[in-house]
Amino acid sequence: MTGRSALRRYMVVSFLTWLPLGLMMAVMVLLMTGRGLSLAQVGLVTTAFSAVTIGLELPTGGLADVVGRRMVLALSAGFTVAALVMMAVSTTVWMFLVTGVLKGVARALSSGPATSWYVDTLHDLEGRDADLKPGLARGGAMESAALCLGVLAGGFVPLLVPPGGPIPPLAVPPLVGAVAASVLLVVVVLALPEPSHVSRSLGAVLREVPRTVAGGLRMAARGALLRRLMLAAAASGVALAAVELLTPGRLADLAGTDELGSTAYAVVAALGFAGSAAGSAIGPWAARVAGGSARGAAAGVVLTALSIGGLAATAGLDGVAGFATAGLAYVVMFAGLSGAGMLCLEMTHKAVTAAQRNTVASTGSLSLQAGAGLSNLAFGALATQAGTAAAWSLAAVLVLVSVLLFVRLPALGAHEDAPALLGTGR
Structure with a gap:
């Protein structure tokens, strides 16, 4: 295998991992509210998802470091299929809670293995000094x-499904997402060869996973660089929770119906993800212009906070102006968030070795989910009592404060924690 072929496979798996989630995203909140759940109950379901993800992040990260990336990615695809089928047929808060649990398991399993596979493979081929930025940016x-x-397909499909048929319009996108997750399962099994890995017995695996998790936690806790990056991930969770929980209802109110609201949200979210793709692509350039990855990430965080503040400031607009400002804010916000996230990911992978790469990556995802889970509860209650503008304003302030984490960020190899972070790996 060459570096180019490894990159192609990493890009394909990255695309297929997130396609099912995009398909269900446009209708997720509206499907729950349309079946009788209140906004507070929707927040409870999303918090259950976050809680399960948080609880399993480190064990599944350690599992991927011990048994390999491919097996864990295949398990994630299987749980995604089950979760999206369950979502399509759920009618009560308890059924949606089960869906949230299944999604949480799938999310925890998918947190990091594909990226860890690519980094390990590239290190095998080109050494530890290989430039990670271009590949991570493309992924x-x-x-x-x-x-x-x-999200575009998921938002427009309900308009093509006749109401009153055997499958409700809003239930179709999750079912299509389940099919996409099935394709991912096949691709992972057939096209993602595992980097060199030592075969272990079941007993050895059960003993080694806790040790790997403990080592990854010590690494993240003792390293000043990693501590700050974990807190930055939590701030990213705050930003995502604020927009994903509150924007669908806001756009449904502007559009007039849930179906039209799902389409409107699909368009706005698609614009945001286009901005996210642009942010990832220009991340290496931003780091060069800003004078380093830390400064580039800080600029992205500031852009994210200002965009959420823009959502709060324009929350009272109606009609075309309301849609236009939401779309513009999404583009800018996701560009900043994605660019900052890519540069933080690069700094994280440079700070660890293959033995605990996925565990530390899972620690970052755990931090993100913790920030999102707490924010879902807080923002849902605050929006109910004081309106969406108040919740978005609080989110903007919290994200803006997090830019202080990048001030004088310790550089790997230039601070006392570097030997502990690098360990004795190759």
């Missing part, structure tokens, strides 16, 4: 492209 762009195409 992030493919994820955003999948979300963009998926």
Whole structure:
């Protein structure tokens, strides 16, 4: 295998991993509210998803480091199929909670293995000094492209399904997403060869996963660089929760019906994911212009906070102006968030070795889910009591404060934690 072929496979898997989520995203909130759930109950379901993801992030990350990336990615695809089929048929809050649990398991399993596979493979081929930015940027762009195409398809499909048929219009996108997840399962099994990996017995696996998780936690806790990157991930979760929870209802109110609202949200979200793809693509350029990855990431965080503030400031607009401002804010916000996230990911992978790469990546995802889970509860309650503008304003302030994490960010190899971070790996 060459570096070019490894990159192609990584891009394909990145696209297929996020396509099912994009397909269901446009209708997820409206499907729940359309079947009788209140906004607070929707927040509870999304919090259950976050709680399960948080609980399983480190064990599944350790599992991927011990048994390999391919097996964990295949398990994630299987749970995604089950979750989206369950979502399509759910009619009560308890059924949606089960869906949230299944989605949480799938999300935890998918957190990092594909990227870890690519980084490990590239290191095998080109050494530890291989430039990670171009590949990670393209992988992030493919994820955003999948979300963009998926959310557009998921938003327009309900308009093509006649009401009163055997399958409700809003239930069709999750079912299509389940089919896409099935394709991912086949691709992972057939086209993603595992990097060199030591075969272990079941007993050895059960003993080694806790040790790997503990080592990854110590690494993240003791390293000043990784500590700050984990907190930055939590701030990203705050930003995502604020827009994903509150925007669908806002656009449905502007559009007049849930079906039209799902289409409007699909368009706005697709614009956001297009911005995300652009942010990932220009991330390496932004780092060069800003004078380093840390400064480039800080600029992206500031852009994200200002965009959420723009959503809050324009929350009272109606009609075309309301749609236009939401779309513009989404483009700018996701561009900033994606660019910052890609540069943080590069710094994280440079700070770890293959032995605990996925565990540390899962720690970052855990931080993101923790920030999102707490924010879903808080923003749902605040929006109910004081309106969406108040919730978006709070989110903007919290994200803006997080830019302080990148001030004098310790550089790998230039601070006392570098030897502990690099360990004895190759």
